[in-house]
Amino acid sequence: MVLPLKAEHASQTEDFESTPKIVKFAVVPKKQEEPDQSPKEELMSFEAAMLPHLDAAHNLARWLLRNEQDAQDVVQEAYLRAFRSFSGFHGTNGRAWLLTIVRNTSYTLLKKNRAVDFTTTFDEEIQATGHESVSPATILEHSEDAELIREAMDELPAEFREILVLRHQEGLSYKEIANIARIPLGTVMSRLARARDKLKEYLAVRMSK
Numbered sequence: 001m002v003l004p005l006k007a008e009h010a011s012q013t014e015d016f017e018s019t020p021k022i023v024k025f026a027v028v029p030k031k032q033e034e035p036d037q038s039p040k041e042e043l044m045s046f047e048a049a050m051l052p053h054l055d056a057a058h059n060l061a062r063w064l065l066r067n068e069q070d071a072q073d074v075v076q077e078a079y080l081r082a083f084r085s086f087s088g089f090h091g092t093n094g095r096a097w098l099l100t101i102v103r104n105t106s107y108t109l110l111k112k113n114r115a116v117d118f119t120t121t122f123d124e125e126i127q128a129t130g131h132e133s134v135s136p137a138t139i140l141e142h143s144e145d146a147e148l149i150r151e152a153m154d155e156l157p158a159e160f161r162e163i164l165v166l167r168h169q170e171g172l173s174y175k176e177i178a179n180i181a182r183i184p185l186g187t188v189m190s191r192l193a194r195a196r197d198k199l200k201e202y203l204a205v206r207m208s209k
Contacts (some may be wrong), residue, residue: 003159046086053095056170057102063165066154074109078102091190100180103162152202160195
């Protein structure tokens with residue numbers, strides 16, 4: 001069954017802005033029929049649980065990969081992987097589960113292309129304090145230029161880009177981010193603080209020019 005899907009990312013007043021995008025993919029049932037659920041019922045259950053998170057999936061992939069076509073390919077692959085594994089999903093947080101797959105699929109492509117840009121060299125286990133008061137609005141208060149923000153974001157390492165997106169665009173909790181990125185809670189806090197600081201540095205440099 002082919003599912004044409006449209007994911008429009010409207011700008012958010014306190015988040016990084018993104019432009020409307022179109023994501024199209026096909027979900028093809030390949031799993032064996034289970035006694036208590038027909039393939040059609042299984043597909044309908046999957047669609048109901050996972051399609052509402054298409055925007056979030058595309059947003060994360062786009063910021064990680066920094067390429068629209070790659071992001072669309074990754075989202076398609078991630079949804080196919082999610083569908084194949086759906087029978088094993090018994091939780092209630094479908095978005096976090098799906099974003100974990102999107103993240104892993106994105107990094108697989110980055111590593112394949114040798115484009116992974118992990119450049120964080122600080123001790124991430126140091127607990128960050130006093131940084132949660134720095135809201136996305138504070139980060140962006142000196143600039144209304146979406147292109148400027150995008151350029152600054154693109155200069156950040158992948159680890160920083162993803163944590164800013166997950167926290168400030170998708171509104172995930174520290175615990176959810178820790179589960180998705182498979183890092184300790186303290187690492188989430190310190191990495192987020194560093195990402196915010198680095199983003200503000202890039203913005204300050206660009207605005208000074």
